[in-house]
Amino acid sequence: MFDAKKKALSVGYEVEESRLAPYFYDLLPSEARAATFVAIAKGDIPQDSWLTLERKFTEYEKERVLLSWTGTMFEYLMPMLWMKTYPNTILDETTQSAVRAQKHFAKSKSIPWGVSESSCAKLSVDGHYHYQAFGVPALAINQENRKTWWSRLIPVSWRCSRPRERGGKSPQPRPNGFAGELWFL
Numbered sequence: 043m044f045d046a047k048k049k050a051l052s053v054g055y056e057v058e059e060s061r062l063a064p065y066f067y068d069l070l071p072s073e074a075r076a077a078t079f080v081a082i083a084k085g086d087i088p089q090d091s092w093l094t095l096e097r098k099f100t101e102y103e104k105e106r107v108l109l110s111w112t113g114t115m116f117e118y119l120m121p122m123l124w125m126k127t128y129p130n131t132i133l134d135e136t137t138q139s140a141v142r143a144q145k146h147f148a149k150s151k152s153i154p155w156g157v158s159e160s161s162c163a164k165l166s167v168d169g170h171y172h173y174q175a176f177g178v179p180a181l182a183i184n185q186e187n188r189k190t191w192w193s194r195l196i197p198v199s200w201r202c203s204r205p206r207e208r209g210g211k212s213p214q215p216r217p218n219g220f221a222g223e224l225w226f227l
Contacts, residue, residue, distance in 0.1 A: 044087050049094040050091040070095040071136055072117040102180050107139035111184050113177025115144055147178045162188040
């Protein structure tokens with residue numbers, strides 16, 4: 043799944059063509075960061091592959107932020123669940139800015155923040171559900187879908203990843219899940 047020429051992970055393999063798909067899993071603010079890190083750690087791909095992860099910046103509300111594919115919180119926060127982010131780095135700055143952008147976007151739409159993906163966004167004519175990503179358009183490279191979806195998982199992930207910002211407290215388990223001020227999982 044690795045393209046040696048581009049030094050990036052392909053999104054898949056085209057069986058009929060007998061080749062890697064010509065599209066790449068290569069944005070730093072995404073789950074590609076974790077996949078690339080693990081592949082490097084295992085020795086499956088060269089270390090300099092890390093440097094090929096794309097870093098496209100934009101400005102949102104006068105803050106610099108790396109663009110992700112769809113502007114979802116999943117892309118920005120998921121890698122933080124198992125990868126350390128160091129203070130005052132582009133990843134830390136981007137995460138903080140993306141969360142503020144999400145909150146600003148949500149407030150402007152009168153929805154809770156946490157715009158992300160849905161595995162059941164659309165129903166095909168044959169009755170199968172289809173995945174769709176829903177993000178903040180200003181943070182997205184892909185501008186195909188501008189619908190809004192809210193995922194309760196994202197505020198939970200954010201709170202779990204930032205215990206010091208909550209006075210060291212983590213979300214507390216409840217009999218039927220986890221609960222907080224504006225969310226329940």
